[in-house]
Amino acid sequence: MKKGLCPCLRSRVIEFLIQSAQLLEVSPIVKYAALSLFADRFYPDLSSLEDGRGKENWLLHPIRESNLQLFALASLWVSSKIHDTPPLSVKNLKSLGKTYIKEQHYTNGDFLEAELVLMQVLEFGIGTSDIALVYVEELLVQLKVVARVGELVKFEACMDIMDLLYENEETSVLCNSPRTLATSILVVAYVITVPPQTWEFPVLPWVGRT
Template sequence: MEVEEDAVAAAAASAWPGSSRRRHLLQFLLHASKRLDLRPIVKYSALEFFAGRFLPELPRKLGFCGARSGRAVRSWLLEPLRDSNLELFALVAVWIASKIHDLRPLSVKSLKALGDRIIADQHFTCRDFANAELVFMEVVEHNIGSSSIAFVYLEDLLIHFREISKLGDLLDLDVCMEILDILYETEDTSLLFNSPCSLAASTLVAAYAISVPKQTWEFPILPWGLLHHMMRRKS
């Protein structure tokens, strides 16, 4: 009986915060990334931190939908959990990613200024950003390693592809990133979010189908992508 309850709780937690709300939050983060003119690695790291780690952990940390956690997180930023607060955490994900990848990270003042413009019905202070960062890190249990980012795998796949086939020169990284943005924004392939390797391989195959003329489709892109994906997961 307890196993069944845990399974129901896990299923309910995985469905949180709902597709429309989650889509809004990811669109918000992508919009913020564009406004801040982030480098790709910063943007996609922020997306992974927020969508792949923070949002899935929140139900377990707060006990939503009966989900269990050995360690609760309490903060006024989570009680109640308004959309404006979640948007603040999205900007915090950007801030953390910038600290990891930028020689001159974004300042909290620049993030606050942007938040004042794009977060509706709320103006957060610089101290609120600092507090939100602490809460964010506690929720994800300081899991902010950036080795398993879809963009990192995508760059690696594209480099390898160009090394073994001239058709790789027809693939533009910008096209790959546009596809990756659409996948994040629409969540049409949300099942792939838990596997950055799969997300990167799917993106490369889609870019290949779009960019390479059909008459030159000689390279076995699907088997190669699958093989490369399997090798990366084993390493």
């Protein structure tokens, strides 16, 4: 990771992104696609900027927490453009930033610039079909088809687990693929939300085959 970044910085910015998604009332797909863009791809790639891949830009040199919060909002903006009609407006993003980003006041132009820099770091690859949320939803649908106990597994619990994993940087440490991450989340949600006396369906062997 880029020199000078506090180890706890990522967690704070991820928490900010999750809270912003809640305040903006975006759909789950927008939220988790934005998390994938920012946490899984953009933030890890910051280290490559020292090798000359990223262009010099005041939002990245130096990297400040307030600027990372701006990139988090830009990730939500890009995600909403992909998945929502109409997408989030700059006005709403700017208003939220004005309220919750204390160190810096960002203009409409800053949001546009942050979006461009984000896209450049991601090399304009913004596909979001291969993310854990998509696989969680698919697995839940399949589980409900093969076992009545699937109705007891709460989608909200899956999202809470995913939030915790992102906040604690376990999405990259524990699993190497979105599908594997999704199966792990489903198993934990099954254990948490399904009463033990109804554990008739062998969920572990089943997810191992999916």
